[in-house]
Amino acid sequence: MALAEDLARLRRLTGAKWTRDPEDVLPAWVADMDLPPAPCIDATLRDLIDRGDFGYPQRTTMPTVAEAFAEWQSRYHGWMPPVDRIVPFTDVLHGIDIVLWTNTKPGDGVVLLTPIYPPFIRALESSGRRLIDCPLDPDGWRLDTDVLRSVIDERTTAILMCNPHNPTGRAFDAEELAGLAAVAEEHDLLVLSDEIWADVLHPGATHIPFANVANHRSVIFSAASKAFNLAGLRCALAAVGSDTVMATLDGLPNHFRGAVSTPGALATLAAWTEGHDWLAETQAHLTDQRDHLAGRLAAELPGVSWQIPEATYLAWLDFRGVDGGDEPAARLLDQARIALSPGCDFTDGGRGYARLNVATTRPVLDAVVDRLVGEFA
Numbered sequence: 001m002a003l004a005e006d007l008a009r010l011r012r013l014t015g016a017k018w019t020r021d022p023e024d025v026l027p028a029w030v031a032d033m034d035l036p037p038a039p040c041i042d043a044t045l046r047d048l049i050d051r052g053d054f055g056y057p058q059r060t061t062m063p064t065v066a067e068a069f070a071e072w073q074s075r076y077h078g079w080m081p082p083v084d085r086i087v088p089f090t091d092v093l094h095g096i097d098i099v100l101w102t103n104t105k106p107g108d109g110v111v112l113l114t115p116i117y118p119p120f121i122r123a124l125e126s127s128g129r130r131l132i133d134c135p136l137d138p139d140g141w142r143l144d145t146d147v148l149r150s151v152i153d154e155r156t157t158a159i160l161m162c163n164p165h166n167p168t169g170r171a172f173d174a175e176e177l178a179g180l181a182a183v184a185e186e187h188d189l190l191v192l193s194d195e196i197w198a199d200v201l202h203p204g205a206t207h208i209p210f211a212n213v214a215n216h217r218s219v220i221f222s223a224a225s226k227a228f229n230l231a232g233l234r235c236a237l238a239a240v241g242s243d244t245v246m247a248t249l250d251g252l253p254n255h256f257r258g259a260v261s262t263p264g265a266l267a268t269l270a271a272w273t274e275g276h277d278w279l280a281e282t283q284a285h286l287t288d289q290r291d292h293l294a295g296r297l298a299a300e301l302p303g304v305s306w307q308i309p310e311a312t313y314l315a316w317l318d319f320r321g322v323d324g325g326d327e328p329a330a331r332l333l334d335q336a337r338i339a340l341s342p343g344c345d346f347t348d349g350g351r352g353y354a355r356l357n358v359a360t361t362r363p364v365l366d367a368v369v370d371r372l373v374g375e376f377a
């Protein structure tokens with residue numbers, strides 16, 4: 001009954017996750033959460049509608065969001081970005097595209113720590129930048145500084161990373177980030193650090209903002225969209241440590257940098273000023289979901305292996321032990337009618353893997369795992 005109720009609610013959603021596939025498919029792919037919004041966000045958006053408040057945004061709204069971001073970062077991650085270096089973007093990928101296009105050249109090498117979130121690969125392809133592949137160590141998904149140093153060539157000018165890391169769920173530690181900063185210094189690389197997952201941390205994990213390691217060569221991207229499930233509202237920002245990048249952004253025509261919608265800005269502000277308790281409760285649920293998946297896989301499908309994530313609500317599952325083929329997600333979609341993210345989309349290193357999103361209700365997660373186990377057990 002609980003499952004039927006959850007599905008009835010979720011199937012009314014109009015976003016990509018619940019509309020892309022036919023009704024008999026259970027989606028566990030794109031990184032949206034199947035949870036109702038935080039009450040503070042719900043109330044903020046209802047007030048906006050009640051007021052009919054759809055005029056041009058007030059110029060001071062985004063600086064207020066920037067202040068809330070700085071205070072949030074200071075409280076949770078020990079980093080206080082200066083508000084005058086915080087630049088709004090429509091979404092994180094928009095900001096990444098703009099910084100790549102304006103601060104690297106066609107043919108430049110850009111390092112990705114692979115396997116990696118597929119839009120990063122597309123950002124390089126569409127801008128004519130070369131992918132410099134730095135594989136993480138599959139035994140724990142650690143970043144090896146020697147591997148990083150060895151892949152860089154003379155036309156490499158940037159590193160594009162996400163920390164915490166999608167899909168592996170690693171929150172890179174101080175040693176890994178210091179190693180990365182040292183290599184960036186040696187080769188004068190710009191570091192684009194996408195920290196959109198910083199607030200989805202499981203107990204015991206710490207997020208270290210790259211700005212606290214090497215601010216002068218960094219641009220940090222963030223949004224409330226992962227932790228508070230606001231991706232459809234389009235509001236993101238970058239904290240620009242690099243003076244060169246700041247100067248290029250300042251020189252761009254205004255509309256080139258896009259714009260944030262009023263609902264996006266106000267919902268983000270509500271999240272970062274009033275969302276503390278909701279996030280703590282939600283995080284507890286996400287950790288329970290992660291642990292529940294771990295328990296079920298260990299008991300029912302031990303041939304599927306994974307490294308328990310420290311952050312994110314993603315599970316990067318290795319199906320090679322159950323003969324899942326190169327692309328287990330394709331078989332799971334065809335046969336088991338569950339939609340996971342295909343591992344090959346995350347570079348060749350994702351062959352044999354698939355990514356599962358646990359940010360749903362317990363009945364839906366159990367239904368997904370039942371089908372997964374049924375296919376491979």
Ligand SMILES: Cc1ncc(COP(=O)(O)O)c(C=O)c1O
Nearest residue numbers: 031091092093117162166196236
């Ligand atoms: C690492 C990473 N960056 C960016 C995004 C998307 O952010 P946005 O919708 O703000 O472009 C995601 C979404 O899953 C992500 O995992």
